Amino acid sequence: DIVLTQSPALAVSLEQRATISCKTSQNVDNYGISYMHWYQQKPGQQPKLLIYEGSNLASGIPARFSGSGSGTDFTLTIDPVEADDIATYYCQQSKDYPNTFGAGTKLELK
Amino acid sequence: QVKLLQSGAELVKPGASVKLSCKTSGFTFSTSYMSWLKQVPGPSIEWIGWIYAGDGGTNYNQKFKGKATLTVDKSSSTAYMDLSSLTSEDAAVYFCARLTYSGYFDYWGQGVMVTVSS
Numbered sequence: 001d002i003v004l005t006q007s008p009a010l011a012v013s014l015e016q017r018a019t020i021s022c023k024t025s026q027n028v029d030n031y032g033i034s035y036m037h038w039y040q041q042k043p044g045q046q047p048k049l050l051i052y053e054g055s056n057l058a059s060g061i062p063a064r065f066s067g068s069g070s071g072t073d074f075t076l077t078i079d080p081v082e083a084d085d086i087a088t089y090y091c092q093q094s095k096d097y098p099n100t101f102g103a104g105t106k107l108e109l110k
Numbered sequence: 111q112v113k114l115l116q117s118g119a120e121l122v123k124p125g126a127s128v129k130l131s132c133k134t135s136g137f138t139f140s141t142s143y144m145s146w147l148k149q150v151p152g153p154s155i156e157w158i159g160w161i162y163a164g165d166g167g168t169n170y171n172q173k174f175k176g177k178a179t180l181t182v183d184k185s186s187s188t189a190y191m192d193l194s195s196l197t198s199e200d201a202a203v204y205f206c207a208r209l210t211y212s213g214y215f216d217y218w219g220q221g222v223m224v225t226v227s228s
Contacts, residue, residue, distance in 0.1 A: 037214035046205055046218035047155070053212055090155060094213020098171040099157040 002026045002093050004102035011110045017079040020105045022091035024072045035095035038067055038076045041104070042087045050089075051076060081107070112136035114206055114219035121225045122196050132189040132206030132219050139163050139187035143209040146180060146191045149221070150202045160209050161189065193224070201226045 003025040012018040028035045034054030039047035049058040051067035054074065066077045078085055086109060091102040117131040132144065146158040159170035161180040168180050177200070179192040189206055203223050207215035 033212070035213055039215075046207075046221050047215070048218070049214060049216050052210075052214045052216075058216070092155075092214065097169070098173070099213060101155040101157075103152075103154045 001098060002028065002096055002100050004091050004093060004100055006089075006091060006102035006105045008103070009106045009108055011108045012081050013110045014083060015080040017077060018081050018085070018107060020076040020078075020089050020107070022069075022074045022076070022102050024074070024093055026096070027071050028093040028095035029070055030095055034070050034074070035093055036067070036069065036074045037092045037094065038065075039090045039092065040085075040087045041090065047090060078107075083109075112208070112217045114208070114217055116204075116206060116219040116222045119223045119225070121227065123228050124197055124226055126196055127192060127194045128196065128224060130191045130193070130204055130206075130222055130224075132191075134187045134189065134208075137208070137217075139182075140184050143211075144180075144182065144189040145207050145209040145215060146178065146189075147205045147207060147215070148174075148202045149205065158191070158204075163189070196224075196226045198226050200224065 005023045036054045038051040041047040050061050050065050055067045068075050088104045088106045090104045113135045115133045120128050122128045142163050143160045145160040148156045158174045158178050161168045163182045181190045203221045205221045206219040208217045
């Protein structure tokens with residue numbers, strides 16, 4: 001299985017930039033598409049899709065969220081961070097079965 | 111709009127089975143792939159499998175073969191997951207989600223907590 005590694009937590013100040021990383025144990029690109037996706041989850045809620053295929057913003061998601069990277073190194077950026085963004089963020093790969101998720105990065109306020 | 115409404119929390123005895131439901135609306139269910147996922151705090155989120163509502167075809171994570179069985183009822187646009195021979199390791203929150211061709215999950219149910227206890 002492809003393993004996705006995320007830092008457990010990131011402390012950030014409001015209105016600053018947050019950069020959340022996800023490293024994969026294998027390349028998740030194929031034919032120019034990065035099969036890397038990002039979700040936001042708040043306590044007691046279901047995950048919400050933020051970014052798909054590496055850098056595409058999901059419907060209804062604010063432009064302060066962006067995704068980048070390729071191969072085995074990916075980044076979710078939130079700029080600027082707002083209070084409503086305090087949540088846990090997960091990366092997910094769909095290059096190979098089984099689809100796998102990172103353990104999540106909890107975004108906290110400094 | 112798209113909605114995925116899951117059944118309520120379950121308390122089940124060890125060794126028993128449970129059937130979870132996910133009623134959908136707002137999209138063409140019969141041409142969709144539906145997935146189920148398991149979330150336990152710490153180990154994160156695990157993909158259990160998908161089912162194609164059109165013909166009932168399935169694909170399971172090897173880890174969940176024999177544990178989970180996915181079915182659909184096209185007449186009610188509902189997806190189901192049977193979990194069998196439950197143990198404490200099956201206690202978790204289970205989500206249904208719509209699976210896209212690219213492999214990401216664009217809509218999720220609210221989740222259902224399954225507790226396994228005698």
